[in-house]
Amino acid sequence: MALELTAARPDPALLDLPWRRPLEDWPEEILAALPRGISRHVVRFVRLSGRVLAVKEIKADIARREYEMLRDLRRLGMPAVEPFxxxxxxxxADGEPLDACLVTRHLQYSLPYRALYSQSLRKGTATRLIDALAVxxxxxxxxxxxxxxxxxxNTLFRRDAGAFAAYLVDAETGELRPRLSNGQREHDLEIARxxxxxxxMDLDAGGLLQEERDPVEVSERIVTRYRELWSALTTEETFADTERWRVDDRIRRLNKLGFDVDELELTTDVDGTSIRVQPxxxxxxxHSRRLLRLTGLDVRENQxxxxxxxxxxxxxxTGRQGExxxxxxxxxxxxxxxxxxxxxxxxxVAKLEPAEVFHEVLEHRWYMAEKAQHDVPIQLALxxxxxxxxxxxxxxxAVVGIDTEELPVLADDSLR
Structure with a gap:
């Protein structure tokens, strides 16, 4: 059988990897020691041509389908890993067939949730991760x-000014449709919960969960946060024709949540006494687009x-508010x-991204100023x-030194 390589921008160096060996037997010298999450499949990280790639061993038809799905999600601007x-x-070596491999780019400064819990994190981490997943x-x-x-x-997380931003990392079960029904959305929500x-529960069994509440109770937050956000983004509002300022108020509320409204549907009653508005x-x-326009800095929303x-x-x-x-x-x-x-x-410099460092320095300056009871120059705080x-x-x-597959797991079948 001939080796087949499918890629938008193929790198010839890919052919130098030991594809004739099962992925779990690849030599240590070509692997990158990055944390792996729980997976049904064998996953390894390799360094190639100055980049880090994630390699997942999987059936050929599923690999091709997931590759195309990830490409579609990236074209739609969704937060997902980049297919390579x-x-x-x-x-x-004996001529026996091996599974195909899906190769994606490693998302820098991202971590699986279990690697995050291997660090010393303050209480409330679970709720912040769930909030990011809801978005x-x-x-x-x-x-x-x-x-x-x-x-x-199935999600990777990157720090975002004290919160987290979530990225889809596994799309093998996903489907793209023109529009989802309420039943389809609720099904996804129940799976998430x-x-x-x-x-x-697995984290709690391993002594890694800082939350004092029951894990099942904490998991219900995904339902609450999702429905709050979905309602804010999609609910139709009706108000009197004399209250047109509420159209702008609706847009401002969505902007505060971090969303832009490219198009509104405005409908008036026959007698013109009320207006219905729906994004x-x-x-x-x-906020990230506004900052990019003003400064050229491309960072995440909370940053x-x-x-x-x-x-x-x-x-x-500096007295320049009118400039x-x-x-x-x-x-x-x-x-x-x-x-x-x-x-x-x-x-x-590899500790945190520049924007996250800046955020943390601002936080540190605030604590220093509170303790000193006077303003602190940013250079001193830095x-x-x-x-x-x-x-x-x-x-x-590029976090090294911990493999999250080795952390204690109570129920593998709940971490599909």
Missing amino acids: AVVSGRVD LLVRLHLAGFWWGDVSLS VNIAGEL KVVDSGH ARRLLNDLEVFAAS DEEIVAHDWLARVYEPTTRGVPREL DDYVARILPGKPDER
Whole structure:
């Protein structure tokens, strides 16, 4: 059998990997020591041509289907891992067929939930992860994607200014449709609730869960948060014709949640006494797009919100609130943001992304100021943060030293 390689931009170096060996037998010298989540399939990370790739051994038809599904999700702008290639036609040294492999790019600064719990995290981590997963699920459902296997295990998480941003990592059961029915959405939601309860029970059994509440009770949050967000994004409102300001108020409320409204449906009664308004096209990333336009910084939504708040403080403290916003933003970037992020020593730059470092320095400055009972210069806060806080954090660009598959698991069948 001939080896077959399917990729949008094929890298010839892929052919140098030991495809004639089962993935679980690949030599250590070509592997990257990154944390793996619970999976039904063998997964390994490899370094290739200056990048890190995730390789999953899976049946050829499923691998091709998931590859195309991930490409479709990326074209729709959904938070998902980037598909890189499918390798099929594999045989071992004896000529026996081997499963195909799906290759995706490793998402830098991302972690599976079990790796996060291996660190020292403050209480409430579970609720923040569930909140991030609820946002991801709503976004996928708005795009017409039925996941079919919603869980913390099938998601990667990146820090986002004290919260988390969630990314889909496993799409093999998913389907894309023009629109999902309420029943399909509720089915996904029930799968999520059951899977999350099982995952939190496993953490609790291993002594890793900081929550004091029952895991089943905590898992119910996915239902509550999802329905709150779905309602805010899709509910139709009716109000008097004299209250047209409420159209703008609806848009502002959605912007506050981090969503832009590209299109609204406005309908008036026959006698013109009332107006019905319903968002037709809703897209996430309101604050991140605004920050990108002003500064060129491409960061996640909560990070962008925090950076924009600091930009507003900078404008107020320098008496420039009435000036051109882009000029003020350029000065803030040159005088505040870049000196702070560039002040991290080279040996510590892999700890956190620059935007997350900036957020943490702002938090650290606040605590220092509260303790000192007076304002603290950001350079002083940076120096103290770099000296006392940052060195103790793991390198999240490429976390090594822990394999989350080895953490205690109570019920594997709940972590599908």
